[in-house]
Amino acid sequence: MGVRCDDTKNINDGVTDHFVVITGRGFDEVDKAYYYTYVETGRSNPDIATDPEENRFYYNEFLDQWVDDDTYRRGVQYIMTQVRPNDGETSNTTPQPSKK
Numbered sequence: 001m002g003v004r005c006d007d008t009k010n011i012n013d014g015v016t017d018h019f020v021v022i023t024g025r026g027f028d029e030v031d032k033a034y035y036y037t038y039v040e041t042g043r044s045n046p047d048i049a050t051d052p053e054e055n056r057f058y059y060n061e062f063l064d065q066w067v068d069d070d071t072y073r074r075g076v077q078y079i080m081t082q083v084r085p086n087d088g089e090t091s092n093t094t095p096q097p098s099k100k
Contacts (some may be wrong), residue, residue, distance in 0.1 A: 001038065001083035004069075016081045018042060024052070033058055036066065 002016030020038040027034050035056040043049035057066040057080055068092035 001080060001084065003078040004081045005076040005078050018056075018078070020078070022083075023050075026056075027050075028056075028058075032057070038068075 001020055001022050003018050003020055005018050012093070016096055019041055021041060022036050023037050024037045025034060026037065027049055035058045037052040038055045038057065040049040048054070055068070057068050057078070060067045061066075068078040
């Protein structure tokens, strides 16, 4: 899955500047919300990269986007920008937003 974490970079498609791997889906009883867990591909510490308690995307109704708001730990906010199938095909996928 592609994410945006730095608006100053103009790489890849102009919207996506990092990638993570979605590993599961769950329901947060405290927040009463579904979330997606992910593996952080850019971390050298495997405990941080694979932490399902910390690596979660929640739907943000205000932004109308899936977001990981954990800016304290990483110093950035991840916003989901694209979802790619794991079979390499692009048919029936969500189109990428364009940066205007």
